[in-house]
Amino acid sequence: MLSRRIIPCLDVRDGRVVKGVRFRDHVDMGDIVELAQRYRDEGADELVFYDITASPQGRSVDRDWVRRVSRTIDIPFCVAGGIRSVDDAHAVLNSGADKVSINTPALERPELIGEIAGAFGVQCVVVGIDSQRDDDGEWRVRSHAGDPGQTRALPRRTLDWVVEVQQRGAGEIVLNCMDSDGVRNGYDIGQLGDVRKLTTVPLIASGGAGSIDHFEVAFRDADVDGALAASVFHSGTLRIPELKRELSARGIAMRL
Amino acid sequence: MSRIALIDAGGANLGSVRDALERLGVQVDVVRDGDGLRDADRVILPGVGAAEPGMRLLRERGFVEVLRASKQPLLGVCLGMQLLFDSSEEGDVECLGLIPGRIFKLQEAPGLRVPHMGWNTLQQVRDSALMAGIADASSVYFVHGYAAPVTADCVAGCEHGQPIAAIVQRGHVCGAQFHPERSGTAGSRLLANFLAWSP
Numbered sequence: 038m039l040s041r042r043i044i045p046c047l048d049v050r051d052g053r054v055v056k057g058v059r060f061r062d063h064v065d066m067g068d069i070v071e072l073a074q075r076y077r078d079e080g081a082d083e084l085v086f087y088d089i090t091a092s093p094q095g096r097s098v099d100r101d102w103v104r105r106v107s108r109t110i111d112i113p114f115c116v117a118g119g120i121r122s123v124d125d126a127h128a129v130l131n132s133g134a135d136k137v138s139i140n141t142p143a144l145e146r147p148e149l150i151g152e153i154a155g156a157f158g159v160q161c162v163v164v165g166i167d168s169q170r171d172d173d174g175e176w177r178v179r180s181h182a183g184d185p186g187q188t189r190a191l192p193r194r195t196l197d198w199v200v201e202v203q204q205r206g207a208g209e210i211v212l213n214c215m216d217s218d219g220v221r222n223g224y225d226i227g228q229l230g231d232v233r234k235l236t237t238v239p240l241i242a243s244g245g246a247g248s249i250d251h252f253e254v255a256f257r258d259a260d261v262d263g264a265l266a267a268s269v270f271h272s273g274t275l276r277i278p279e280l281k282r283e284l285s286a287r288g289i290a291m292r293l
Numbered sequence: 294m295s296r297i298a299l300i301d302a303g304g305a306n307l308g309s310v311r312d313a314l315e316r317l318g319v320q321v322d323v324v325r326d327g328d329g330l331r332d333a334d335r336v337i338l339p340g341v342g343a344a345e346p347g348m349r350l351l352r353e354r355g356f357v358e359v360l361r362a363s364k365q366p367l368l369g370v371c372l373g374m375q376l377l378f379d380s381s382e383e384g385d386v387e388c389l390g391l392i393p394g395r396i397f398k399l400q401e402a403p404g405l406r407v408p409h410m411g412w413n414t415l416q417q418v419r420d421s422a423l424m425a426g427i428a429d430a431s432s433v434y435f436v437h438g439y440a441a442p443v444t445a446d447c448v449a450g451c452e453h454g455q456p457i458a459a460i461v462q463r464g465h466v467c468g469a470q471f472h473p474e475r476s477g478t479a480g481s482r483l484l485a486n487f488l489a490w491s492p
Contacts, residue, residue: 038452040432077477082412108312113434113475135309135436135475158342158372160408160436196402208408208436239403239410255463262406292412 040292042082042263045270079277088118107133126153140165141180154206164207168195169215213243221247229259297321298333310339313474327355340372345384374468391466392469405454408438419446433476
């Protein structure tokens with residue numbers, strides 16, 4: 038049986054893992070490879086590295102960590118952040134990443150999704166979507182959400198974008214519900230459920246995990262394929278072996 | 294010293310397969326044309342992407358005839374396994390024809406996502422040295438939208454809406470639909486078994 042996936046997300050800045058709440062106040066967490074190995078050993082099903090390196094210059098120097106991660110770990114990993122072209126995707130995939138995740142660059146030029154899918158296959162194209170509810174009750178997409186000062190509200194409805202990115206070749210969608218992100222009150226089950234109805238590719242929940250119950254309802258009620266979380270794992274509030282054992286005991290398919 | 298040739302067929306997982314072999318303490322030669330296979334003791338064909346460009350590249354680089362004629366143990370991974378079969382529905386292409394059968398498209402259904410992506414359990418269907426030390430129902434990591442049918446050449450299967458082949462073997466040719474290089478302990482065991490395999 039296909040397991041549901043538990044996916045820790047590590048924010049990488051200038052070659053180190055950092056953590057922040059709502060993308061602010063970054064604190065150094067340690068070496069990328071050491072943390073990746075630790076999560077692998079604890080039973081993470083996959084890892085996402087979100088490269089928040091401030092300058093493109095810093096990024097090109099720093100991406101050698103992708104090689105180091107690939108040499109060390111034997112579970113899949115995805116690199117997000119700063120992938121703006123087929124060449125960027127090629128460099129990251131060639132260094133050993135299994136997938137690339139694109140967000141703002143796909144909003145700026147949606148053709149990019151199809152270009153990367155055409156070059157490397159849909160299975161390695163993840164589209165990340167930052168979504169927030171507007172005053173009129175509609176969920177709409179935000180761009181540049183990695184940088185709080187730069188975040189822009191777009192007229193594009195989240196549900197429309199979900200349909201479009203699949204038509205263009207997304208092999209997986211990560212839906213980051215910004216209203217719940219970083220505050221550990223649970224995933225946005227309503228929004229995830231509505232997106233699920235329109236999604237035939239794997240859907241990953243992001244934003245809001247704080248307890249085992251939150252993971253359980255995301256898998257059971259929103260039927261997501263994976264759940265991504267950062268702070269709840271980094272802080273040690275939840276440990277992956279216990280989380281997976283408990284979810285399995287509650288009837289959620291887990292790789293133990 | 295045995296020489297392991299890793300075919301560069303443009304697939305994006307070349308580096309990760311090499312890394313996995315190096316974790317087992319094995320050095321590999323990345324080969325870019327058919328001539329590079331001639332004195333190899335074992336051959337690995339990785340692959341990520343689509344069947345048509347995959348076969349085109351194998352043809353352009355002179356791999357097709359050499360692979361069809363070769364007798365060394367050969368392991369195909371993911372798309373590399375699919376290319377071992379007669380043909381693929383993906384782009385309707387003729388493949389290497391080393392294993393009978395046609396690769397088919399996985400169909401979406403309610404609750405059934407395509408691509409088939411994530412950790413799924415193996416079900417061994419016949420004995421094989423390739424499965425040594427791999428417990429039945431071990432989880433391994435799959436990422437694919439097309440699949441091979443379960444035939445007499447299937448060593449281990451997997452279920453994704455329907456039974457599909459996860460590990461195949463016919464004579465000196467074998468393949469894994471999942472990614473052993475990203476499948477934790479079970480995956481590295483499969484690679485080690487292949488390296489020790491005498492068909």
